[in-house]
Structure formats: structure tokens, C-alpha cells
Amino acid sequence: MRRAIMQELSQLPRRMGGRTGVLIYAFGLLALGILLPWHLSFDFLHAMVLLAYACLPALLVAPVVAESFAGDGERAPIPATLEERRRSMYAKVAAGALYGWTSALVALVLGIATANLSFTRWILPPALLAIDLALMSMAVSVAAAGVAAAVSVRARSAKHAKRTLRQGFLLLLVLVVYYSRFMPVEWKRRVTVPEALSGFTEFTVVISVALLGLSGGLLKLALTRADDTEIRLNL
Numbered sequence: 001m002r003r004a005i006m007q008e009l010s011q012l013p014r015r016m017g018g019r020t021g022v023l024i025y026a027f028g029l030l031a032l033g034i035l036l037p038w039h040l041s042f043d044f045l046h047a048m049v050l051l052a053y054a055c056l057p058a059l060l061v062a063p064v065v066a067e068s069f070a071g072d073g074e075r076a077p078i079p080a081t082l083e084e085r086r087r088s089m090y091a092k093v094a095a096g097a098l099y100g101w102t103s104a105l106v107a108l109v110l111g112i113a114t115a116n117l118s119f120t121r122w123i124l125p126p127a128l129l130a131i132d133l134a135l136m137s138m139a140v141s142v143a144a145a146g147v148a149a150a151v152s153v154r155a156r157s158a159k160h161a162k163r164t165l166r167q168g169f170l171l172l173l174v175l176v177v178y179y180s181r182f183m184p185v186e187w188k189r190r191v192t193v194p195e196a197l198s199g200f201t202e203f204t205v206v207i208s209v210a211l212l213g214l215s216g217g218l219l220k221l222a223l224t225r226a227d228d229t230e231i232r233l234n235l
Contacts, residue, residue, distance in 0.1 A: 005095050070157055096141075100173060
């Protein structure tokens with residue numbers, strides 16, 4: 001399994017769009033990890049800003065996973081056995097999730113370091129908050145990879161899969177923004193006030209567990225859809 005994941009990771013530059021895609025990715029990390037934190041300074045260390053950074057995999061993972069399942073260069077023969085199909089799918093999803101999680105952590109570390117350059121002494125997020133952010137980022141990465149796998153495994157092309165995923169994430173964003181406006185004041189205080197770390201931790205744990213459970217169901221759905229595709233091809 002580890003070898004399969006490493007093979008999938010080695011394909012990431014191509015699935016990101018080759019040299020151009022990698023350069024865009026590097027510029028994005030530069031902007032999010034250095035330019036924006038330098039502009040925000042102390043405000044960058046607010047819990048909600050850090051939480052937004054932890055959710056970056058929602059934008060990064062889906063295109064890569066979609067390309068790994070539905071890209072023109074990925075139309076390989078379907079593995080013969082169920083175990084091989086599962087191993088291949090899990091490797092693709094794990095590689096995409098690891099890519100998104102690592103990217104979010106790198107952006108967070110760069111951002112915190114950049115923000116601290118303007119301080120006389122280092123100001124770091126509390127350890128509990130750092131654990132919350134890492135957990136949330138991992139859950140978002142796995143969930144985004146699961147969604148992308150479920151959508152892409154039967155897609156006609158990576159382009160169609162990416163368009164569907166963009167539309168889905170846009171709808172989700174609208175729902176989140178709409179819901180946040182009508183969220184009870186007490187909930188907002190528990191999530192947004194940095195001192196209320198116990199409430200923030202409760203929020204991240206609940207959301208992370210829900211996302212991980214959702215990703216498990218999505219992976220099962222992706223395997224089922226892949227099996228249906230193979231049966232139709234055999235017919």
C-alpha cells in the first residue's frame with residue numbers, strides 16, 4: 001500500500017498541470033504563506049483566519065483526485081480483483097489527501113512565521129488550537145478526496161468531474177455563508193472568540209468526525225460505482 005501511495009504521489013506534478021500547474025501552486029503558497037500574513041500581521045493569528053487556512057484542502061485536493069481518476073492519462077485497464085481495485089482507489093485518495101493536508105500545514109507554518117517577523121517576540125497559537133487546526137485540515141483533506149473520487153470514478157472526463165466538483169463546492173460555500181449569518185450568537189462566540197478554545201475544540205472535533213464519517217461513505221460509494229462500470233464494460 002505504501003508503495004502504491006508513493007507511486008501516486010510521484011504523479012502529482014503531472015496531475016497538477018505540469019510545470020505551469022506547479023508554478024501556480026508555488027505562487028499560491030507564496031501569496032498565502034508570506035504576502036497575506038505580512039499584510040494581516042497580528043490579525044493573521046485570529047482563530048477564524050487560521051481555520052480558513054486549515055480548510056484550504058477543499059480547493060486543492062479535488063482537481064488532483066479528479067485528474068487521477070478521470071484524466072486522459074489515467075485510462076488504464078481496470079484491476080482484475082476487488083482487492084486490487086480497492087488498493088488502487090485508496091492509494092489515489094490517500095495521495096490526494098496527503099497533498100492537500102501537507103499544503104495546508106505548510107501554508108499555516110509559513111504564515112505564522114511571516115506574521116511573527118513584525119513582532120518583538122514570537123507569538124504562537126496555543127497547542128490545543130494547533131491540534132484542532134491539524135485535525136480539521138486532515139478531515140477536510142480526506143473528505144474532499146472522497147467527494148472527488150465518488151464524482152470522478154464514473155465521469156466522462158476530468159474536465160466534467162472538475163466542473164461538477166466546482167459547482168458542488170460553490171453551493172456548499174453559499175450554504176455555509178448563509179448559515180453563518182443566522183447562526184445563534186452563542187455559537188458564534190464559542191467558535192470565533194480565540195479565548196474560548198474549549199468551544200472551538202468542540203466545534204472542530206464534531207466537524208472533523210462528521211467529515212471523516214462522510215468520507216468513508218463516499219469511498220464505499222466510489223468502489224460501488226467503479227464495480228458497476230466494470231460490469232457494464234464486460235457486458
